[in-house]
Amino acid sequence: TTFLFLSQNTGGVLPTILSRAELIALATSGAEEPYQQHQLLQLALAACYKKEVKAAQIEAILQKDCPDSQTSALLIDELIQQLSQEEHFQPQVTLLYQLRTTPPAPGSSKLFWRTVFMKLGLL
Numbered sequence: 001t002t003f004l005f006l007s008q009n010t011g012g013v014l015p016t017i018l019s020r021a022e023l024i025a026l027a028t029s030g031a032e033e034p035y036q037q038h039q040l041l042q043l044a045l046a047a048c049y050k051k052e053v054k055a056a057q058i059e060a061i062l063q064k065d066c067p068d069s070q071t072s073a074l075l076i077d078e079l080i081q082q083l084s085q086e087e088h089f090q091p092q093v094t095l096l097y098q099l100r101t102t103p104p105a106p107g108s109s110k111l112f113w114r115t116v117f118m119k120l121g122l123l
Contacts, residue, residue, distance in 0.1 A: 018097055023084050040113060041075050047122040058117055062110045072112055073103045095119055
């Protein structure tokens with residue numbers, strides 16, 4: 001039996017379901033959403049792929065363009081989705097699911113993102 005669930009945001013899906021699911025992104029209009037181009041997402045992906053990312057780069061983005069709590073949740077969802085496509089990123093994906101269950105409260109996005117990068121071993 002195969003179940004197909006559609007959601008624009010995985011934040012409302014139970015972690016037990018997410019841990020057993022295969023995430024597949026569906027293009028809506030052919031154009032990337034603005035959050036998919038966010039520099040934090042790009043740096044996190046680059047660091048996961050073992051490209052050099054400096055803490056100063058992360059801090060500069062957090063000071064200049066720190067996403068709000070809703071955008072942070074979308075960025076984490078996108079990061080999970082992209083890393084889920086490769087099996088060797090399973091530990092990072094599991095960690096991101098755990099972090100996603102407690103998204104940042106309004107005004108605490110900088111701390112949330114520092115925690116994301118630290119837990120991923122990127123800071």
